[in-house]
Amino acid sequence: MILVVGGAGYIGSHLVKELVEKQEVVVLDNLSTGFKDSVDSRAVFILGDLGDEEDLEAVFSAYPIKAVMHFAANSLVGESVKDPLKYYQNNVAATLTLLKVMLKYNVKNFIFSSTAATYGIPSVDIIEENTPTNPINPYGESKLMVERILENFSSAYGLNYVVLRYFNAAGAHVSGKIGEKHDPETHLIPIILQHLLGQRDQISVFGDDYDTPDGTCIRDYIHVTDLAEAHILALTSLLDGKNKTATYNLGNGQGYSVKEVIDMCEKVTGKNANVVISERRPGDPARLVASSERINKELGWKARRNLKEIIKTAWEFHKHN
Ligand SMILES: NC(=O)c1ccc[n+]([C@@H]2O[C@H](COP(=O)([O-])OP(=O)(O)OC[C@H]3O[C@@H](n4cnc5c(N)ncnc54)[C@H](O)[C@@H]3O)[C@@H](O)[C@H]2O)c1
Numbered sequence: 420m421i422l423v424v425g426g427a428g429y430i431g432s433h434l435v436k437e438l439v440e441k442q443e444v445v446v447l448d449n450l451s452t453g454f455k456d457s458v459d460s461r462a463v464f465i466l467g468d469l470g471d472e473e474d475l476e477a478v479f480s481a482y483p484i485k486a487v488m489h490f491a492a493n494s495l496v497g498e499s500v501k502d503p504l505k506y507y508q509n510n511v512a513a514t515l516t517l518l519k520v521m522l523k524y525n526v527k528n529f530i531f532s533s534t535a536a537t538y539g540i541p542s543v544d545i546i547e548e549n550t551p552t553n554p555i556n557p558y559g560e561s562k563l564m565v566e567r568i569l570e571n572f573s574s575a576y577g578l579n580y581v582v583l584r585y586f587n588a589a590g591a592h593v594s595g596k597i598g599e600k601h602d603p604e605t606h607l608i609p610i611i612l613q614h615l616l617g618q619r620d621q622i623s624v625f626g627d628d629y630d631t632p633d634g635t636c637i638r639d640y641i642h643v644t645d646l647a648e649a650h651i652l653a654l655t656s657l658l659d660g661k662n663k664t665a666t667y668n669l670g671n672g673q674g675y676s677v678k679e680v681i682d683m684c685e686k687v688t689g690k691n692a693n694v695v696i697s698e699r700r701p702g703d704p705a706r707l708v709a710s711s712e713r714i715n716k717e718l719g720w721k722a723r724r725n726l727k728e729i730i731k732t733a734w735e736f737h738k739h740n
């Protein structure tokens with residue numbers, strides 16, 4: 420049985436939908452930002468908190484868990500700058516509790532949702548896994564701390580792990596039934612689509628004076644189903660003993676500026692956006708684009724869905740939800 424912590428959230432619920440086809444799945448989630456109805460009904464759902472030892476003990480003593488996939492976190496760059504305590508508490512301290520209970524039950528396989536925010540402001544155009552990490556916000560810092568903890572736990576306790584550093588997750592399940600529904604929403608693509616559906620008056624572009632061709636920030640958008648597929652490969656590599664420790668970037672390898680994303684949303688939906696330029700948002704690097712060569716070479720993964728497909732699936736979801 421595989422334990423998916425944070426499996427009711429945006430990315431976790433997409434992973435669970437793929438994983439239940441292959442494994443028995445139990446989801447632990449406190450529903451702080453997730454939704455129970457996003458969890459595939461074939462998975463066991465348990466309401467509980469990652470930082471609560473009793474909640475964890477109840478799961479590990481009841482189910483024969485052979486691996487843990489850990490998606491639960493707070494993950495908003497801007498919020499982390501304003502409230503770092505929340506980020507170190509939930510992303511680092513609570514994760515330590517999870518690892519402690521895992522070790523007690525001799526569960527040694529762990530997959531961790533990390534982030535491009537660990538790189539800070541990279542000095543290269545295309546980021547590889549050995550590009551120096553130097554986070555510029557507490558969110559990225561909290562994820563890097565867990566990565567370091569995993570290295571130490573691997574040496575000391577024989578923990579096997581795969582760290583997956585996602586770039587910008589976006590898009591929705593092809594069924595249109597699950598997708599991105601953060602509340603409040605802060606992510607670019609859902610905000611643009613909500614505006615194009617008439618749910619917001621305008622789109623604010625956070626800064627057009629960055630050192631990029633059109634002055635707006637460049638990101639590497641990766642379809643949430645591509646992310647789910649990478650998790651399944653990573654899990655298999657741990658269960659087969661092929662990987663003991665590994666760190667992989669997950670991106671498309673292509674960057675799009677905020678303006679280009681807005682243009683693509685207009686094209687896909689056939690609607691015009693009302694765009695205003697506003698202040699830069701603290702903690703935002705100008706450009707984050709991945710090389711995912713390593714996971715391609717080692718596990719055969721490649722992103723299969725481009726920005727247009729990301730926006731098409733997100734649009735189908737937003738129109739009906
Ligand atoms: N969305 C992105 O673009 C992106 C990019 C890089 C990394 N990530 C990482 O991927 C993971 C999932 O992100 P998401 O966008 O799906 O976020 P999300 O907020 O939709 O999902 C997080 C889930 O974890 C649960 N959770 C949070 N704290 C918990 C706790 N203490 N105990 C139990 N459950 C708890 C929430 O209720 C939610 O269901 C996070 O770790 C995030 O840092 C996300």
Ligand SMILES: O=c1ccn([C@@H]2O[C@H](COP(=O)(O)OP(=O)(O)O[C@H]3O[C@H](CO)[C@@H](O)[C@H](O)[C@H]3O)[C@@H](O)[C@H]2O)c(=O)[nH]1
Pocket residue numbers: 494495496533534535536585586587588605606607608610622623624625626636637638677700703707
């Ligand atoms: O109303 C908006 C919202 C966003 N942006 C910009 O759009 C880009 C993308 O922003 P957003 O969708 O909020 O994602 P990021 O801040 O890049 O962060 C996401 O991607 C990171 C990895 O790159 C993850 O670690 C984070 O968890 C995830 O929230 C950034 O340049 C923002 O400044 C705007 O201009 N206007």
